[in-house]
Amino acid sequence: MKKSILLLILGIFLSSLSIAQDSRYLVFEFIKVESTQMYDFIEYKDFMEKVYQSAVNDNKIAGWDFWSLHSGNDSGEFQYIAITYFNDPVSMMNSLTEEDLVKYAMLVNPDMKEDQVKEKFELALGTHDLAQRAYMQQISNTNDNFNMKKGVLASFDLMKAVEGKFQDYEKAEKEVFMPIHQSRIEKGLMGSWTLLRTALPFGSEAKSTHLTMNMYKDYVQFFNAMEYEDMESTAEQRVAVEKGLKSRDQKWVYLATLESAVR
Template structure:
């Protein structure tokens, strides 16, 4: 009984903590780069970092990341992902407009003419395929003090909640899975976890409705985490885990390494 009480109390405190924290909005862009253009795109990331640095200075965004993806043998896999962090959903929707990027670019590179900046952005766009752009809102996260830095490892798990079962799925993540991740963090087997929901309306044909980010400081911590067995999990909680897993379809999982970040 004490275990049930402690698990329920932990879930309540974590959810209450998120209410007190500032809500975040994230734009994910999953990118494929043309064969032979990877070096060009990696050079472009330095240009983008300076551009988004201006957006951070103005307070329009909270930060920007570039992640390299572990693609395996899939030729259609994504090689990179970017994440732009916002505290304002309106700024999130406006922030991807080309004219907004040009404004930041002019501030970052005042010595360059607008035509040169436009050409630089166009050349980079020609080298890549922006396969997916997802507008997400964070609805739950662990209580931790981890600060992202280059080399941070994460898995992006895209989920599709069963239609009509959004509440059941999100409740399972908050009440069952979040406390498990919080215990992993306490055991130094994880650094951060968050649950994201799409911020735009979706229909039944949507590829995904939710995403979780599981964050680790390195591969050693990641593999140790995979072997973790939650000794506090009772049979009742295991049943809840199984029920929660049935409330969503895990579409795909990508491992990614943080290459560049702006804060």
């Protein structure tokens, strides 16, 4: 049984390699900060924003976002989400090493010596707790030119495909729900939509198997989208939507504001 599972994971990974040029790979980090450490953490975040910009300039990563949460599973569980973008799965799994971070930190802070940078990183560990990390692959997205700038809103919807309906769920997202989101974008009710598949952890005990990123330029667009009802949908389309909803369990929805975007 274990051998079959390992072969399945290997097959998915090799398949990911073959389409790496057409996809993005994202690492989500869910961060918890105690109220007494908030000031020091924000200072560290501003410092790291410059470090990640240096990594982007060196083509080590494709981008980095920092989001503050407004709602979700438990407001005390974590308050921030950081997303690092990669162009292929190997880069995602290798990520940024301590040596990389020190190098890029010294590039953007030429007055700092190596031991000072390492000390800053060491002290920063006490300002926050990495509550959870998720490795994900983008598998579908809408056609749009959404501008990722500070202040935009996102709804991060964590999904778990019903056991035995993994392929049915992905098919429903791509063939049923994505056209609905595309229509909303064209009506000015949404900015962007992306479907991600969880790469790690993988297995029946995973809390979620997929995540959708729903982007809005501001609260006006967000609430207009929530109130919108598509009166033009056919009975056949409504049946397809209902069937698609039964193929997954929506675990949690996190509403967040973009604080920083490095590209």
